[in-house]
Structure formats: structure tokens, C-alpha cells
Amino acid sequence: MKRLLPLYVIAIYAFLHVPLLILCGFSFNSSKFTVWEGFSLVWYEAMWNDGVLAEATWNSLVIAVVSTVVATAVGTLGAYGLWKKNSRLLSGSMYLSLVTPEIITGIAMLATFQWAFRYLHLQLGMTTVIFAHVTFSMAYVLLVVMARLRTADPALEEAALDLGATEWQAFRLVTLPMLKPGIAAAALLAFTVSFDDYVITALVAGVDSETLPMVLYAMARRGANPVVSAISTVIFVGLGLLIVVSERLQKT
């Protein structure tokens, strides 16, 4: 057993990493087929010159940035409010929204938007996508910030209030600075879940709001395409860099 366990563990790590490494490796293949011919950047060039892809990436970034900022603010304030006094209905809804299968969340939101459009002059598009993204990423933010608040000492705020601070000052000057690492981690999580989402986005998106995962999905469905490997590599490296940089920032 002593000797078998390390081998088993190596096999599991291979299972986790080899498929992605192979995908990245073949994005540099000059052949269209899955036989190695030689090193080439043709698929990256094709990716770079693809107008649809560029627009979808831009849409994804706009949606992810806007929804991250809103969800982080709303979620942090909400977590603080719940820390002061828990509301079972609200925290229960948050946990429920985290375990609800995405396809159900998406369809329920679509049904709601379509119902609302009978009364409002709006249509599916960037706005509906952003609203949907804020809603699901807010639950992640709330969870992460609440975990951080659980380690906080309520006596610190009480001391601030005793010394004449207003409620707002106690929040702004005592608790908020302490929450910074938690908020940063929550924002990063919100960004990645928003940037990555396909199921809910595809349901509530309109003609003007095609996102990167939607384009990627369509390409993957259509069949083998090395450009997808190239995009995957860029996403892999990009998100990896984002995580490393944010970890560094949190430490300093």
C-alpha cells in the first residue's frame, strides 16, 4: 500500500492535468488534424483575426466587469447586514440559489424576463445578461464575505460606537478594511463564474450579447477546430495569470 498510493496519486494528477495540457499543446500544431506536424501559430493568427470572436470576448469582459462590481458591492453589503442580524429567508435563498441547477435558474429567469417584457419596452440583451450574472455571482460573494465575517470580533465595532463613531463610520473604518482580502477573493470568484457561464447566459442573451462561452460552445458543437484549442489556451493562461496576480496583491 505504501508504494501503490503514490502511483495512484500520480495517476489522478495525470487525469486532472493531461487533457488540458494536450489541448494546449495541440493549439500549436500546424495541422488541422490531431496528428502532430510541427510548431505553428496559425490558429492563434486565425483567432486574432476573427471578428465575431473579438466582439464576443469584448461582450464577455464588459458583462464580467460590470456584474462583478455590482455583485461584489451588493453581496458585501448584504453579508454585513446578515452578520449584524441573520435573516433566515435571505440566507436560505442564497444557499438555495447556489444548489439550484443552472438550467433551472436560467429558464426561470428567462420566463420572468419574458413576463416582464409584456409591461416594459425592453428585450433580451446585455442588460438581462448582466442582471442574471449579478444575481448568481452575488450568492458566491455573500458566502465568501460571510465566511470572513464569521472570524471577525463584534466587540471592535462596539468599541468604535462607544468612542463616538456613527454606525456608518464603524462599518467604513473598522469592519470594511478588515474584510478587504475576503472581498478581493469574492470579486475574483464572481469574475470567473461570470466570465465562464454558458448555460444561464445562452438562455437570457439577445442578438447583441453573444459572449465568448457562447461562441466557444457553437464552435465545439460544430466539430474539430484547432481555433477552439487556441482560445482555450488563452483562457487557461489568462485566468491563471489573473489568479496569481490577485494572490500577490492580497499578500502585499
Next chain:
Amino acid sequence: MMRLRAFFLLPAWAFTLLLFLAPMGIIVVYSLQTKGVYGGVGEPWTVENYVRLFDPLYGVILLRSFAMAGAATFGCLVLAFPLALYISRSGTRKTLLLNLVMLPFWTSFLVRTYAWMFLLRDTGLINSMLLGMGLISEPLPLLYNDGAVVVGLIYGYLPFAVLPLYSNLERLDKGLLEAAADLGAKPWEAMLHVVLPLTAPGMRAACVLVFIPSLGAYLTPDLLGGGKSMMIGNLVQNQFTSARDWPFGAALSLALMAVVMLLLWALLRRDCEEML
């Protein structure tokens, strides 16, 4: 005193009410209505949609979803337990090894699923290699079947099983293993009678965390299973799009939600306080 709190909770309440609770309410209403001629919903009110859940036509898909989610959960446990055990015993390298488990998880889910399509499809890497070596004369049908979906689910949710098992094993009292050894237990006996029973909470959490997203999976069966290996999620999507039967889709969604909540309650009842 609490004025600030009320003000702070307002936006979170607004989003939750308007975009989570109200949508769920609309689904409940739809599930009790009848489908209209051109899609959409209307009167009369009925429970027919719930009765149809027991139609064998859909029963096959429901049963297959449970079987595949069960297989994925089993696979994740078999892989995750030794891995978590190894990591919990590896001293200073713990953080590195855990981060290596989490690394693929931070990549796009779509990319991770595509990586398996790349390996398994007829013109994919495995088939091209086997063909190249002359071991097979025509491509093996690796993609678009139940097996591919289960592998995709295991690949997608393995970290969800590793993390709770690791934190459980990490807190395990090493003295108990020494005591078992002193009392004459062989390592595997100590594993079976001491470690396994004590990791039951971690196992339960791992099961729930893998089974629930697997049961409600949409993207994995859609991409790796094709049309042949549908799960509940795909059936729901189908009812809302091509079949245009919103009431039945709504009833299906609620049935799935009910199963998810029942499982959460049954498995985490004992550990709930700790989780929340």
C-alpha cells in the same frame, strides 16, 4: 441602531426577490397550467404535468440521470479518498498539492469539457493514435455515450469531493491510528475500522457536493453525450425550447429541485449546523 443594516440588505433583497424567488414562483405557476397552442401557457389549471413525470417515456431519462450521477459520485469518491489521504499526510507540500487539484477547476468549465471532446471524438487524439499504431482499423465510438458523460462529470466535480474529505482527514487524530497499531491492527484494518468510519461526515459532504451538480448537469451531457445520452437538465431545456411544453418543463424543474433539496436535507441533516 439597525437602520444601516436594513439599508445594506435592501439591494441583496431586491435581486433575490425579483430574480430568484419571483422566477421560482413563476415556474410553480407554469407547472400547474396547460400549454398553449403556440407554446406559452394558459388555463385550465391542472396537476397533469406532475402525473406525466411518471410516464415511462421520461422515466428512462430520469432513471439514467440518477444512475449517471450515482456513477460519477462513486467515481469521485474512489479517486478522491486516496488522494485526500495522501495530501493530508504530505506535510509541507500540502498547499501545493491542493492547489494542483484546484488548478483545472479555475479554468472555464467549457474548456475542460472541450478537452475531453478533443480526446474522445472519432478524429480525436485517442482514436488517431490507435489508428496510427494500427491497433484498430476504424475509430472507436468513445464520444457521445453514457461513459463519456460520466467521465466528464467526474472530471468536472472531482475537487468538490477532494476538499471535504481532505479537511476531514486533516483533522483526524493521528493518535487513533497509533493506538490501533499498538493494539495489533494491520494498516488496512486500521483504515477500514478507524479511518473510514471517522471520515463519514466528509464522505457525506463529498457525495452531496458531487451528486447534486451531476444530477442537474446540462453542459456535460449536452456536449459529451450528444442527443443519445440525455439527462434531466437536457430534458428541461428541451421542453422549454423545441418541445414548447413550458408547463411540463416547469414541473420537471420543480421535481429536480425537490430531489436536490431532499438529498441536501437527508445527507447533511447531522452536519448542517457546521455547514451554515
